[in-house]
Amino acid sequence: xxxxxxxxxxxxxxxxxxxxxxxxxxxxxxxxxxxxxxxxxxxxxxxxxxxxxxxxxxxxxxxxxxxxxxxxxxxxxxxxxxxxxxxxxxxxxxxxxxxxxxxxxxxxxxxxxxxxxxxxxxxxxxxxxxxxxxxxxxxxxxxxxxxxxxxxxxxxxxxxxxxxxxxxxxxxxxxxxxxxxxxxxxxxxxxxxxxxxxxxxxxxxxxxxxxxxxxxxxx
Numbered sequence: 001x002x003x004x005x006x007x008x009x010x011x012x013x014x015x016x017x018x019x020x021x022x023x024x025x026x027x028x029x030x031x032x033x034x035x036x037x038x039x040x041x042x043x044x045x046x047x048x049x050x051x052x053x054x055x056x057x058x059x060x061x062x063x064x065x066x067x068x069x070x071x072x073x074x075x076x077x078x079x080x081x082x083x084x085x086x087x088x089x090x091x092x093x094x095x096x097x098x099x100x101x102x103x104x105x106x107x108x109x110x111x112x113x114x115x116x117x118x119x120x121x122x123x124x125x126x127x128x129x130x131x132x133x134x135x136x137x138x139x140x141x142x143x144x145x146x147x148x149x150x151x152x153x154x155x156x157x158x159x160x161x162x163x164x165x166x167x168x169x170x171x172x173x174x175x176x177x178x179x180x181x182x183x184x185x186x187x188x189x190x191x192x193x194x195x196x197x198x199x200x201x202x203x204x205x206x207x208x209x210x211x212x213x214x215x216x217x218x219x
Contacts, residue, residue, distance in 0.1 A: 039068025043080050050087045059087045078104040078116050082123060089127060098127050118147040118156040122163055129167070138167055 046061025062084040069080050081104040088097035101124045108117050125140030141164040148157035 039065045040076075040080075041065070043069065043083060047083050047087070050090065055087060055091050059084065059091060062087055075111075075113060078107050078113070078120065081107075082116065082120060085123065085127075089130070094127050094130050098124065101127065114147075114151070118144045118151065118153060118160060121147065122156070122160050125163060134167070134171065138164065141167060 042061050042065030044065075046058045046063075046065060049055075049058030049061060051058075062080075066077075066080050066084055069077050081100050085097040085100040085104070088094070088100065101120055104120050105117070105124070108114055108120065121140050122144040125137040125144065128140065129137035141160055145157060145160035145164060148154075148160050
């Protein structure tokens with residue numbers, strides 16, 4: 001399955017530099033026999049493949065690397081799980097992506113390492129939105145925004161606010177259901193003489209959508 005890197009929903013980064021550093025990481029960890037960091041190398045190599053469009057091969061590497069990362073009880077395991085969830089989203093595997101994010105959030109709750117808690121909730125909101133659950137997505141975006149504000153995490157706050165604003169914008173732009181036209185009971189249809197008052201609908205948003213260049217997840 002080939003998908004362009006822009007389909008990952010991530011800002012375009014220096015993939016060449018990441019690829020080079022990953023090769024160095026794998027070489028050193030292989031020489032020094034550091035299985036934990038070798039697992040990290042597989043994860044990052046897998047993510048590079050996802051970014052470059054080779055999604056299924058990337059997912060395979062992410063899975064194998066994540067297995068080693070879990071075995072070493074790495075503190076960055078929720079982040080690595082989120083990378084795999086993002087790859088699953090690109091591949092259209094929404095249910096599996098949600099299962100992975102729930103797993104990551106359980107790890108956060110158990111370890112109290114809450115660095116990525118806001119982003120994990122925001123990404124979960126994106127996946128439930130793909131399933132058509134607008135209200136649940138909005139609740140998750142709000143939760144992510146609240147956590148980011150509490151942690152004073154400006155980047156996570158900006159991303160959560162952008163996702164929430166985008167959702168509201170899309171809701172406002174959605175077509176309204178049309179009401180059935182009135183018909184005369186005396187035979188052929190007649191144009192209604194009832195005048196429809198034209199009132200401008202106002203958006204209830206109390207703040208403006210932030211302007212963000214390439215705003216999305218880092219994974």
